[in-house]
Amino acid sequence: xxxxxxxxxxxxxxxxxxxxGTGWIQTRIDEFNSEHRESISDGTVIELQINLYALDLFxxxxxxSPGDNVLVPKELRLMADLPEAKHHCxxxxxxxxxxxxxxYFVSHWWGHPFVDTMAALERWSEQVCGQSRPENVVFWLxxxxxxxxxxxxxxx
Numbered sequence: 780x781x782x783x784x785x786x787x788x789x790x791x792x793x794x795x796x797x798x799x800g801t802g803w804i805q806t807r808i809d810e811f812n813s814e815h816r817e818s819i820s821d822g823t824v825i826e827l828q829i830n831l832y833a834l835d836l837f838x839x840x841x842x843x844s845p846g847d848n849v850l851v852p853k854e855l856r857l858m859a860d861l862p863e864a865k866h867h868c869x870x871x872x873x874x875x876x877x878x879x880x881x882x883y884f885v886s887h888w889w890g891h892p893f894v895d896t897m898a899a900l901e902r903w904s905e906q907v908c909g910q911s912r913p914e915n916v917v918f919w920l921x922x923x924x925x926x927x928x929x930x931x932x933x934x935x
Contacts, residue, residue, distance in 0.1 A: 780878065781924065781925075781933075782881060782919075783875075783877075783878025783879060783880065783881070784869055784871035784872060784875070784878065784881075784919065784923070784924035784925075785871060785875070785878075785879045785880065785881035785882070785917035785918060785919050785924070786870075786871055786874070786875070786879075786917065786918055786919075786920065786923050786924075787875075787879065787914065787915055787916070787917050788900065788901065788904045788913055788914045788915065788916045788917075788918070789914035789915065790860070790874055790875075791897065791900060791918070792897070792901075792914070793858070793859045793860055794834075794838070794859050794870075795893070795894075795897050796858065796859075797855045797856075797858035797859035798834070798837075798838050798855060798859065799829055799893060799894065799897075801855065801858075803852070803855055804829060804833060804834065804837055804838065805829060807833070807837045808827045808828065808829065808833050808837075811827050811833075811836075812826050812827055828890075828892065829892060829893050829894065830889060830890050830891060830892055830893050831887070831889035831890070831891070831893065831896075831922045832889050832890065833893075834893060834922070835889075835922055835927055837850070837851070838851060839870050839922060839923070839927055840927050840928065842856065842861055842864065842870065842873065843864050843867060843868050843869065843870055843872075843873050843926070843927065843928065844864055844867060844928070845863075845864050845865055845866055845867065860874065861873060861874065862874075867926060867928035867929065868926055868928075869923065869924055869925055869926040869927070869933075870922075870923040870924075871923050871924045872926070879917050880917060881917050881918070881919040882916050882917045882918070883903070883916070883917070883918050883919070884918075884919045885900070885918050885919065885920045887920065887921075889922065900918060901913070903916075904916040
């Protein structure tokens with residue numbers, strides 16, 4: 780159920796460390812922006828930055844698709860504790876197949892810098908929990924909770 784498609788703060792931190800912290804996604808973004816420079820200049824393609832649009836394109840959709848995922852290095856998937864997808868699913872379903880009870884629903888803009896989103900979620904977790912396990916606070920974020928391969932069915 781959608782209500783159980785949360786992500787623990789620790790899982791968000793693992794996602795961030797593996798794909799943002801290593802610089803891997805910035806390299807993909809730089810390659811994309813270079814390849815699409817002309818279209819970006821004429822306004823037909825938006826320049827990518829480290830935000831949810833880029834995470835969806837380079838991490839979420841590839842990692843939640845079945846098959847041998849050559850687009851995302853295995854060592855980064857291991858660092859983020861990502862199993863292989865057996866079918867198209869949401870990122871939350873991939874990392875929490877039994878589901879987890881959500882503590883907080885997060886409303887956000889996909890274009891917001893991901894580093895700022897992470898900083899806000901970490902600050903909130905620490906304020907709410909203090910020293911008692913802020914890494915276990917569970918958030919519901921649409922880009923991770925919804926199956927990005929079946930949005931029409933998911934959203935309606």
